[in-house]
Amino acid sequence: MQEFSSEDNAPRRKKVQSAEVGTDILKGLAELAPATSLTRLAEHLAMPASKVHRYLQALIASGFAEQDSTTNHYALGREALFVGLAALGRLDVVKIATPQLAALRDELNETCFLAVWGNKGPTVVHVEQAVRAVTLVTQVGSVLPLLTSSTGLVFQAFMPERETRALRDEEVSALPHLLATDLEQQAAAIRTQGLHAVHGLLLPGVNALSAPLFKAGGELCGVITMVGSATGFNADPAGAAAQAIIASAREISQRLGGLRI
Incomplete structure (x- = not known):
């Protein structure tokens, strides 16, 4: 039987952790809707603002979050709305x-x-x-x-x-x-x-x-x-x-x- 070390599972654990962080940020955007600042969102999630910002950029790129160019506040994006409506x-x-x-x-x-x-x-x-x-x-x-x-x-x-x-x-x-x-x-x-x-x-x-x-x-x-x-x-x-x-x-x-x- 082939055995796998903990190092072999590290990439998988990292992906799972990333998904969990992304989900937490989406939940935070929903809880602070309709829009929120980066500072408030980071405080709400008890995460470093730099980490939240990095994940937000990925969520924006995928359409799950958006940023108002006037206020710089963040909100749920169209893809998040699509998923929410599918659940509804x-x-x-x-x-x-x-x-x-x-x-x-x-x-x-x-x-x-x-x-x-x-x-x-x-x-x-x-x-x-x-x-x-x-x-x-x-x-x-x-x-x-x-x-x-x-x-x-x-x-x-x-x-x-x-x-x-x-x-x-x-x-x-x-x-x-x-x-x-x-x-x-x-x-x-x-x-x-x-x-x-x-x-x-x-x-x-x-x-x-x-x-x-x-x-x-x-x-x-x-x-x-x-x-x-x-x-x-x-x-x-x-x-x-x-x-x-x-x-x-x-x-x-x-x-x-x-x-x-």
């Missing part, structure tokens, strides 16, 4: 919601999408585009604002405050006209109706309806949204489209074991 695709909510969204799109011929809560906020993970000459392009991977989109406002209404506080405070600082009491009243109304409608809030001329999805235990696990041009889609909270999206959300939640709809 295995979630029950995506599997169950996908055919429901397709049916909803076919019924009303408006673009429908599913968003889940990601490390940067409400993140689009599946889109069913309307079948028409002109469609509203909603990209998989898009991150929506918390307070200026119907999708985000539904997350704001149903998620625990500890999960949304940092993003909410960041957006409120850029929207000084928003009052905490207004947000609380709006959230209460969304929880009562199980639906939120907006008219041109995120994009002028674009209306939207959003409804929450719940899994077992009544925990929010996603939001489905229908968007359309204001010229043909008025997003009436009492209209047929609203009733259709509520029915779809109820069906998805029931299949997920949700108890709140």
